[in-house]
Amino acid sequence: MFTRKLARLLVAGLLSTTTIGGAVAADSPNLGTPLTPADLAAWDTSILPDGRGLPAGSGTAAQGAPVYAQKCAVCHGENGKGGSASALLPGRPISSINGGERTIGNFWPVSTTLFDYIRRAMPWQAPKTLTNDEVYALTAYLLVLNKIIGEGEVMNAETLPKVKMPNRDGFIVRFPGKI
Amino acid sequence: MPAAGNGLLDRRTFMRGGAAFAAAITGYGISKNATAQPLANDPWSLTQGATTPPYEQRSRYESKVTRTLTNPKGEARVQNARTPLQLSQGTLTPNGLHFVVAQSGAPDIDPAKHRLVIHGMVKQPLMFTLDTLARYPTVSRMAFIECGGNSAPMFSPQPIQANLQALHGMVSCSEWSGVLLSTLLAEAGVDPKATWLIAEGADAPTLTRSVPLKKALDDAMIALYQNGERLMPANGYPMRLLLPGWEGNMSIKWLRRIFVTDTPGMTFPESKTYAQLLPNGKAYQFYFIEEVKSFITHPSPGHVMNGPGYYEISGLAYSGEGCIKRVMVSADGGQSWAQAELQKPVQDKAFTRFRLPWRWDGGPAILQSRAWDDAGNVQPTRAEFVALRGELKAPLPPTAFPNQHFNGITSWAIDAQGEVKHVYA
Numbered sequence: 001m002f003t004r005k006l007a008r009l010l011v012a013g014l015l016s017t018t019t020i021g022g023a024v025a026a027d028s029p030n031l032g033t034p035l036t037p038a039d040l041a042a043w044d045t046s047i048l049p050d051g052r053g054l055p056a057g058s059g060t061a062a063q064g065a066p067v068y069a070q071k072c073a074v075c076h077g078e079n080g081k082g083g084s085a086s087a088l089l090p091g092r093p094i095s096s097i098n099g100g101e102r103t104i105g106n107f108w109p110v111s112t113t114l115f116d117y118i119r120r121a122m123p124w125q126a127p128k129t130l131t132n133d134e135v136y137a138l139t140a141y142l143l144v145l146n147k148i149i150g151e152g153e154v155m156n157a158e159t160l161p162k163v164k165m166p167n168r169d170g171f172i173v174r175f176p177g178k179i
Numbered sequence: 180m181p182a183a184g185n186g187l188l189d190r191r192t193f194m195r196g197g198a199a200f201a202a203a204i205t206g207y208g209i210s211k212n213a214t215a216q217p218l219a220n221d222p223w224s225l226t227q228g229a230t231t232p233p234y235e236q237r238s239r240y241e242s243k244v245t246r247t248l249t250n251p252k253g254e255a256r257v258q259n260a261r262t263p264l265q266l267s268q269g270t271l272t273p274n275g276l277h278f279v280v281a282q283s284g285a286p287d288i289d290p291a292k293h294r295l296v297i298h299g300m301v302k303q304p305l306m307f308t309l310d311t312l313a314r315y316p317t318v319s320r321m322a323f324i325e326c327g328g329n330s331a332p333m334f335s336p337q338p339i340q341a342n343l344q345a346l347h348g349m350v351s352c353s354e355w356s357g358v359l360l361s362t363l364l365a366e367a368g369v370d371p372k373a374t375w376l377i378a379e380g381a382d383a384p385t386l387t388r389s390v391p392l393k394k395a396l397d398d399a400m401i402a403l404y405q406n407g408e409r410l411m412p413a414n415g416y417p418m419r420l421l422l423p424g425w426e427g428n429m430s431i432k433w434l435r436r437i438f439v440t441d442t443p444g445m446t447f448p449e450s451k452t453y454a455q456l457l458p459n460g461k462a463y464q465f466y467f468i469e470e471v472k473s474f475i476t477h478p479s480p481g482h483v484m485n486g487p488g489y490y491e492i493s494g495l496a497y498s499g500e501g502c503i504k505r506v507m508v509s510a511d512g513g514q515s516w517a518q519a520e521l522q523k524p525v526q527d528k529a530f531t532r533f534r535l536p537w538r539w540d541g542g543p544a545i546l547q548s549r550a551w552d553d554a555g556n557v558q559p560t561r562a563e564f565v566a567l568r569g570e571l572k573a574p575l576p577p578t579a580f581p582n583q584h585f586n587g588i589t590s591w592a593i594d595a596q597g598e599v600k601h602v603y604a
Contacts, residue, residue, distance in 0.1 A: 028366050029315050032297070032305030039306075040298055046377050046387065046438045049445050075255065084255065095460040097334070097569040097582050102451050109464075110445045117447040121384030124255055124283075128385075171454065174463040179374070179391045 047116040051161030054115065058156035059137025061144035067134050068141050071123045080145045085124070090146045094167075105146035109171055111163035114139045136160070182517035185510035185544050187492075188536040190520035246276055247344055249578045257282055259578065260413070261348030264495065265479045270321070270522060270530040272351035274411050280326050280349065283383040285412040286433055293381065293417050295363075295401065299439035302368030309403070309417055315358040318400060321529035322423040323497045324430055325350035325469040327453050328580030333561065333587060335574040338601040343479040345577040346589070346601065350469075352497070352530035355421050356404035360437070361396045369439055377444045378420050381435040388429045389443035390422065394467070398423050398528075401434065424499030424528035425467045426584075428453055455583055458569035471498035471558050472586040473506055473533070473550035484597030487541030492519070493534045498552035503531040505551045510537060512545035512590065512604040513560070519548070544593045545604045561587040561603055 037044070047053040073083075080088030082101075090105025099106075104114065119135045121127050130138070140155040149155075149163060173179065180189040237244070244267075246260035260279040262272055272278075290309050298304035329349035332339040339346065369392070376395055379387045390399070402410065402421040410416040415432030422430050428448055443449065443465070455463040473496035478484060492510075496503045502525050507516040519533035533548065550558045559567075564587035571582065590604040 028362065029311075030366055031311040031314055032303075032307050032363070032366055033311075035296065035298065035304040035306050040296065040304060043296060043379075043436055044298065044438075045385075046299075046379070046440070046444055048440065048442055050442070093460070094456065094462075096458055097456040098572050099456055099460065102454075102456075107454075107462075108450045110450070113445050113447055113450045116387075116444065117384075120387070121447070124383075127383050170461050171464040172457075172461055174455070174466040175468055178393065178467055179465065 045116070045120060047112045047119075049110040049112050049161065051112060051157060054112070054157035054160060055132045056157065057132035057136050058154050059133050059135070059140050060154050061137070061141040061149075061151060063133075064137035064139070064141025067130075067138055071130075072138070075124060080142065088142055088145060090166075094170075103146070104142055105148065105166060107167050107170070108165055109168050111139075111143070111148075111160055111165055114142060115160060182535075183509065183511075184515035185542075186538040186540055187508060187510050187515075187517040188538060190518055190535050192536050244276070246278070247348070253284055258284065259349065261344045262351045263344045264348055264350075264476050265343040265481060267476070268493070268532070270352055270495070270532050271406060272353055274353070274405050274408065274414070277351040277353060277405070277411065277414055278324075278326065278349045279413040280328075280427065281382075281413055281432075282386060285416075286382045287412070288381060288417060288433060290409075290417040293435070295418065295435060295437070297363055297367045297437045297439065299376070299437075300370035300373040300441065301364075301439050302370075303366075305363070305367050307363065312358050312401065312403065312418070315362060317356055318359055319354055319356040319404075320398075320400070320423065321352060321354050321526045322421060323350055323352040323469075323528065323530050324421075324427045325497075325499075326580075327426040327428060327466065327469075327583040329583075330472075330585040331580030331583060332575055332577045333585040333589070334569075334571045334582045336570055336572065337574055338590075338603050339574060339577055340480070340601055341577045342481040343474065343476060347474050349427075350497070353405045354407070355400060355402040356407075357400045357402040357418070357421070360399040360401055360420070363401070364395065364437075364439070367439075372441055373439045374441050375439075375443050377436075377438040377440060377446065378429075378431040378434060379436040379438070380415075380431045381433040385435075386431060386448065387444060387446040388431055388448060389446060390420075390429060391467075392439070394422055394425065395437075422467075424469055426453060426469060429467065453583070455568070456581075466584055467499075469497075469499035470584065470586045471500065471503075471550050471552045471556045472496070473503075473548040473558055474589040475508070475546050475548050475591060478546070478593070478599050479591055480599045480601055482599050484539065484593060484599070486597070487539050490537050490539055491534055492537045492546060493532065494519075494548050496521075496531045496533055496548070496550035497529065498550070498554070498556060499528055500552055500554040500556055502527050502553045503533075503550055504553045506531070506533040507549050508533070508535045509547045509549075510544045513547055513588075516549070539593070541597075542595060545602065546591045546593065547588050547604065549588055559587050561590075563587065 075085035077083035249259040326349035475494040522532035592602040
C-alpha cells in the first residue's frame with residue numbers, strides 16, 4: 001500500500017516537472033531547432049522597464065533634433081505638436097475620462113517604452129532602420145520636449161531606466177489575481 | 180404562454196409544441212407576403228445552374244453583408260473592420276467577416292519562411308516552423324475574440340444612432356485549431372522564476388504585448404487554423420497567439436517570438452491605448468478580461484418590424500471568464516424579464532446564441548438582454564457601468580475608442596411605426 005502510494009507520488013512529481021518546465025517530456029514531439037544567442041541577436045530586442053535589453057550607444061536631445069526633423073516631423077509635426085500621427089508634447093494633465101490625448105508626458109508609466117517602441121516601430125514607413133545612437137537621441141529629444149529630463153542629459157543604457165515618468169503612480173492593476 | 184411583460188413568450192414554447200399554442204401563434208404567423216398567387220416555375224428551375232468553382236463565393240444577393248471599414252485606402256493609421264453581427268445567425272463568424280484592427284495593414288508572409296521563436300528565461304531557446312508545428316498534438320476550440328475598444332460609443336452621454344455593427348461589431352467567434360503554447364514552453368523548459376512573456380508579431384511595427392505566464396500555461400494556443408482553413412491574412416496568417424476571453428490586442432497576430440521573462444515589458448499598447456481611464460484620472464492597467472456581455476442582434480437598429488405579431492428575439496452573449504449560464508430578456512425596459520433559450524452546446528469563452536419568442540402588439544417596446552456567466556459574474560446595467568467607469572461629456576464618433584471594455588446592457592426602443600432605435604433605458 002505504502003509503496004504504491006509512493007510510486008504514485010513519484011510519477012506525479014515527474015509529470016509536474018515535465019509540464020512546469022523542468023526536463024522535457026520524452027513523449028513530446030521535440031521538433032524545435034535549438035538556437036544560440038548569436039542566432040537570436042536580430043530579434044532579441046525587448047527592453048524591460050529596469051533597463052535589461054538596452055544596447056550600447058547613447059544620445060542627447062541636441063543630437064535627436066535633426067533626426068526628428070528629418071524622419072519624424074512629417075507625421076508627428078514640428079517639435080512634436082502633432083500631425084497625422086499623435087502629438088508628442090506633454091499635453092494637459094489627465095483628471096477624468098475626458099482627459100484628451102494620452103502622451104509620453106501625461107500618461108506613459110515607464111521611460112524604456114520610448115526606446116523599445118521607437119526602435120521596433122519607427123519611422124512608420126521604414127521601421128527598424130534607426131541606429132541605436134539615433135534611438136537614444138530621439139528618446140532624449142522627446143523626454144526634453146516633455147520636460148522630463150534636462151537639455152543636456154545623455155540617454156544610454158545606464159541613465160534611461162532611471163528616468164522617472166510623471167504619471168508613474170497613475171495606474172491600478174485591474175485583475176491582480178491573473179498575474 | 181406569456182413569460183414576461185409586453186408580449187415575451189416562454190422560451191420552451193416551441194419545444195413543447197401543443198395544440199393550444201399552435202392555435203395561438205397561428206393568428207400572428209400569417210405573413211403579408213403569403214397572399215395567394217398561383218405558383219409558377221422561376222427561371223432558375225428551367226435551366227442548368229452554375230459550374231461549381233474551386234473556392235465558392237456567396238450568392239450575389241448576399242454581397243451587401245460585409246464588414247464596415249474605417250480606413251479603406253490603407254492610409255498610415257489604424258485600420259478597423261467591423262463584423263455585421265446584425266446580419267448573421269448562430270455563433271460562428273465567417274472568416275471573411277471576422278473583425279480586424281490592424282495597426283499597419285496585413286503583412287504578406289511567406290509561410291515557408293515564417294519562424295516562431297521561444298527564448299528568454301528558458302533552458303533551451305527553440306525555433307519552430309509551420310511544418311514542425313503541424314506534427315504537434317492539435318487542439319481545437321471555439322473562442323470569441325473581442326477588441327478592448329469594442330462598444331466604445333456606449334461611453335457617449337447620449338445614445339449614438341448607429342447599427343449594431345458600428346456599436347458592437349469588433350467581436351467575432353471562430354473555431355480555432357493549433358498547438359497549445361504550454362506544450363512548446365515545456366519543451367523549451369521555463370525557468371521557475373519566470374512570470375511573464377512578451378509576445379511579438381512579424382508585422383512592420385513588430386507589435387508586442389506582455390502576457391502573464393499563468394495564462395500562457397492555462398489555455399493559450401498558437402492558432403494555425405480558423406474555422407477549418409488557414410488564418411486570414413488580416414487575422415494573423417500563418418499563425419497568431421490566441422488568449423481565449425482576453426483583450427483581442429493581446430492575441431498577437433503574425434506571431435514570431437515569445438520572450439519569457441519575469442516582468443511585464445510595459446510595451447507601447449499596454450502603456451497607452453489599452454490602459455483604461457477612470458473618472459478620477461487614474462487608469463486601470465492590464466485590463467485583460469473581456470467581461471460578461473450580451474446584446475440583441477435581432478431586432479436591432481436598421482431592421483424593419485413588419486407589422487405586429489410574432490418575432491424571434493435573438494442575440495449573442497459571451498464571457499471572458501467562462502460559460503454563459505443564463506440570459507434574461509426584457510421587452511419593457513427592464514421592468515420584467517423572461518429567460519431566453521441558449522443554443523447548445525454552451526462553450527467556454529465562446530459566443531452563446533440566445534433566443535426568445537415574442538408577440539409584438541405593435542406598441543412601444545424597449546428590448547434589453549442581460550447575461551450571467553458560470554464564474555458568478557453578471558452583466559451590469561449601463562447606469563451601474565457608468566457609475567464605476569464614467570461617461571464622456573460629448574458624444575464620440577462611432578469609429579473612435581479612447582475608452583474601452585464597456586460591457587453594460589444595450590437597449591433598443593421600438594416605436595409604433597416599427598422603427599428600432601438605440602436608447603439608454
